[in-house]
Amino acid sequence: MSEPRLLKYRHSPSWDIDAYVKNGGYQALQTCVTTLTQNEIITQVKQAGLRGRGGAAFPTWLKFDKVLNHETTEHHFVCNAGEHEPGTFKDRHLLRTNPHQIIEGCAIAAYAVNATTASVYINNDYAEEIGIFRKALALAKDGGYLRRTVFGSDADLNIEVFVGAGSYVAGEETAMLESMQGRPAIPRQKPPFYPTEFGLHGKPTLVNNVETISNLPHIIQHGAAWFSSVGTAKNPGTMLFSLSGAVNRPGVYELSLGTPLKTLIDEYGNGIPGGHEVKAVFPGGPSFAMLPGTQLDVPLDTEALKQAGSGLGSAGVIVIDDQTCMIDTMLHFMRFFQRESCGQCPPCRLGTINLKSGIHKIHSGKGSERDIDTLIELCRFAKGQGYCTLVTGASVLLESSIRYFRNEYEAHIHGAPCTLRPYSPATSHAVEIVDQAQTGTA
Ligand SMILES: Cc1cc2nc3c(=O)[nH]c(=O)nc-3n(C[C@H](O)[C@H](O)[C@H](O)COP(=O)(O)O)c2cc1C
Incomplete structure (x- = not known):
C-alpha cells in the first residue's frame, strides 16, 4: 500500500502558510513560474497520466492543451468543489485539511493555460471550509505566493471564491459556469460539448475537480515517474475514497488506484458493523450501477469497474449490508x-x-x-x-x-412482510471524517 500523498500534510490550523512552506509548499509553483514553459508543465502532467477525479476520468493534460492552444486568447480556469453527490465528501476534506495544496494547484493550472481569471466554486453547505479556504487564500496573497503567476506579466493571480448554487446538477461543469454568470444552474445544451471550447463567458475554460488540482504541485515537485509509480498503467496515482454506509469506520481514505474494493471495506473501513455481510456496494456513488457483495475482489480503477458493469465516478463508495432493504x-x-x-x-x-x-x-x-x-x-x-x-x-x-x-x-x-431495515443515509455529507493516519493502515 502506498503512502498518502494528498492527505500526508497535517498541520493545525490548516491555513498556516509557514508550516505549508516549511513542508516544501509553493516550491512547485515557483518552479513553474521561473523555470518551466507552459508546454513543459503540460508535458509533465501528460507523462504522469493524471486523469480527472471529478467523475469522468478524462486525461487532464488534454484539457490543459486544448485551452492553452485555443485560437481565442481569453482563457479562464475554474476549480470545481461543488461536491453535492450523496456519499462524496473528499473535496470537503481537502478544503478543510490542506487549502494551500488547492491554492497552489489552482495557480499552477491557471498559469499553465494562460488563464486571466481563476475561481473556486464551493458547495454552499461547506461554510466552515469556505472560511478556511478564504483565510488560506488571504495568507497566500499577502505572503506574495501568487505574485507573477499570471503568465507573461508581473500581476498577482486573483483566485475568486464562488459559493455554489446548492444543487447536485450545479456541479455539472456547464451548469456551474451558467450559475457563475448569474443564470440558473442548469446544464447547457450540447454541442458545444466542452468548456475547453465554450466555457465561462463563452471563452475556453479549464474546469478541474479539487482533487485533480491538488495533485499538480506533487507532479511538478516530484516528477511524472514518481506520480505513476503507484496505481495501474491506465490509472496511475492515488485516489481519495469517501467511504460511507454500513462500515465500522467511514472516512476519506487515499489508496493507490487498483486497490481491491475488499481492502477498502475490510482494512480501512474495518468491516461491517455487527459482523454482517455486504449486500451491495455503489463503488462510484449513486450515479453508477451497484455491485453485489460477491464482487468485492474488483480493483478500484476506471477500467476494471467498467468491465464489472459499474464505474469509479468520484469514488464515493457506499456500502449496503445484508440487513438493509x-x-x-x-x-x-x-x-x-x-x-x-x-x-x-x-x-x-x-x-x-x-x-x-x-x-x-x-x-x-x-x-x-x-x-x-x-x-x-x-x-x-x-x-x-x-x-x-x-x-x-x-x-x-x-x-x-x-x-x-x-x-x-x-x-x-407478493406481500411478504419486509423484515429488513430501512436505508439510513446517516453517513454521507455529515460523516465524521476518520483520520487515515489513526487507522494504522496508512
Ligand atoms: C450531475 C453532475 C454533477 C457533477 N458534480 C460535480 C462536482 O460536484 N464536482 C466535480 O468536480 N465534478 C462534478 N461533475 C463532473 C463535472 O461536470 C466535470 O466533469 C469535472 O468537474 C471535471 O473535472 P476533472 O476533469 O478534474 O474530473 C458532475 C457531473 C454531473 C453530470
Missing part, C-alpha cells in the same frame, strides 16, 4: 434524483418522477411483476437522455438493483 434503498435514491433533476429535459424530468413512482408503488406493497418490467423498460429508455447524465445515473443504478436483487422486488410484490 434494497427496495427502501432505491426509494431513497430515486427520491434524490427526482428532487435534483433541474427539469429542463423532459426525459429526465418525467423519467425521474416515474422511476420514483414505480419504486414507491412496489415499496408500498401495491406493485405487480409487470411493474418490475416497466421499471426496466423505463431505465433503458431514459439512459443517455438529457443534457447531463443525471437520469442516466438514476437508471443504471435502479436497473442494477433489479438485476442483482429481483428476489427482493418479488418479495415486496
Whole structure:
C-alpha cells in the first residue's frame, strides 16, 4: 500500500502558510513560474497520466492543451468543489485539511493555460471550509505566493471564491459556469460539448475537480515517474475514497488506484458493523450501477469497474449490508434524483418522477411483476437522455438493483412482510471524517 500523498500534510490550523512552506509548499509553483514553459508543465502532467477525479476520468493534460492552444486568447480556469453527490465528501476534506495544496494547484493550472481569471466554486453547505479556504487564500496573497503567476506579466493571480448554487446538477461543469454568470444552474445544451471550447463567458475554460488540482504541485515537485509509480498503467496515482454506509469506520481514505474494493471495506473501513455481510456496494456513488457483495475482489480503477458493469465516478463508495432493504434503498435514491433533476429535459424530468413512482408503488406493497418490467423498460429508455447524465445515473443504478436483487422486488410484490431495515443515509455529507493516519493502515 502506498503512502498518502494528498492527505500526508497535517498541520493545525490548516491555513498556516509557514508550516505549508516549511513542508516544501509553493516550491512547485515557483518552479513553474521561473523555470518551466507552459508546454513543459503540460508535458509533465501528460507523462504522469493524471486523469480527472471529478467523475469522468478524462486525461487532464488534454484539457490543459486544448485551452492553452485555443485560437481565442481569453482563457479562464475554474476549480470545481461543488461536491453535492450523496456519499462524496473528499473535496470537503481537502478544503478543510490542506487549502494551500488547492491554492497552489489552482495557480499552477491557471498559469499553465494562460488563464486571466481563476475561481473556486464551493458547495454552499461547506461554510466552515469556505472560511478556511478564504483565510488560506488571504495568507497566500499577502505572503506574495501568487505574485507573477499570471503568465507573461508581473500581476498577482486573483483566485475568486464562488459559493455554489446548492444543487447536485450545479456541479455539472456547464451548469456551474451558467450559475457563475448569474443564470440558473442548469446544464447547457450540447454541442458545444466542452468548456475547453465554450466555457465561462463563452471563452475556453479549464474546469478541474479539487482533487485533480491538488495533485499538480506533487507532479511538478516530484516528477511524472514518481506520480505513476503507484496505481495501474491506465490509472496511475492515488485516489481519495469517501467511504460511507454500513462500515465500522467511514472516512476519506487515499489508496493507490487498483486497490481491491475488499481492502477498502475490510482494512480501512474495518468491516461491517455487527459482523454482517455486504449486500451491495455503489463503488462510484449513486450515479453508477451497484455491485453485489460477491464482487468485492474488483480493483478500484476506471477500467476494471467498467468491465464489472459499474464505474469509479468520484469514488464515493457506499456500502449496503445484508440487513438493509434494497427496495427502501432505491426509494431513497430515486427520491434524490427526482428532487435534483433541474427539469429542463423532459426525459429526465418525467423519467425521474416515474422511476420514483414505480419504486414507491412496489415499496408500498401495491406493485405487480409487470411493474418490475416497466421499471426496466423505463431505465433503458431514459439512459443517455438529457443534457447531463443525471437520469442516466438514476437508471443504471435502479436497473442494477433489479438485476442483482429481483428476489427482493418479488418479495415486496407478493406481500411478504419486509423484515429488513430501512436505508439510513446517516453517513454521507455529515460523516465524521476518520483520520487515515489513526487507522494504522496508512
Ligand atoms: C450531475 C453532475 C454533477 C457533477 N458534480 C460535480 C462536482 O460536484 N464536482 C466535480 O468536480 N465534478 C462534478 N461533475 C463532473 C463535472 O461536470 C466535470 O466533469 C469535472 O468537474 C471535471 O473535472 P476533472 O476533469 O478534474 O474530473 C458532475 C457531473 C454531473 C453530470
